[in-house]
Amino acid sequence: MRFDILSLFPEIFDAFLKSSMPGIALEKGLVRYCLHDIRDYSEDKHKKVDDRPYGGGPGMVLRCEPVVRAFEAAAAMDKRPARAIMLTPQGKTFRQDMAADLAREERLLLLCGHYEGFDERIKEMLPIEEISVGDYVLSGGESAAMVVVDAVVRLIPGVLGHKDSAGNDSFSDGMLEYPQYTRPAVYRGSGVPEVLLSGNHKEINYWRRKEAEKRTCARRPDLLDSGNTQDSE
16 A cells, blocks of 8 residues: 655654554555655745635635645656545544545545645645544644554554454444453452453453443443444354
8 A cells, every 4th residue: 555645744754654563564565655745845935835814813724736736746646546635623533444444445645734724725626535533633634644544554454463453453343442461360469350361262252242342331332322332142
């Protein structure tokens, strides 16, 4: 998969894309990351890309010209069409099922905003989806893009060490993940649940399912209300 990331601060991504799962995917040749500096597409002699909002108000707004030029240039760099995503608080909330859908694409183009956001005409002119990583405001779309990259990359076949790893994650089946334990079996008087030491995989799976339901009910009951859970029997 090819990722094209458009940003005013592409250097932010350098260490992230070489680390953990994004880095493993890169080493295995399963992904390619292409960073694009939106300022390179500004025709202003000072490489300015923003301006005051019409109608007044605080902050600055990203201008159409450099963003559209950067998008079109990046999109043309590979013959495969890119599924384009704008990281913005106004977008659809990013979810695990959305990450799984994006992981099936051959190419993603991520557009990172900054300042007070984008000139609305950018959204109207470009074939782009709007995605939000949560109900809060960030300084820019770079950290949101990292969330999307990380969530998507780990779902690409061959990236994780075990083929079932992603399927056991929180939200993969509509619930939070069950509690996990490892050695030692007893630490400071706190022991591992006996069922996990039994070797009875049917009982272990049943316990994990019930614990996942219990945790989801306590912490995220909205997930249960959405009807995403499966029969535990």
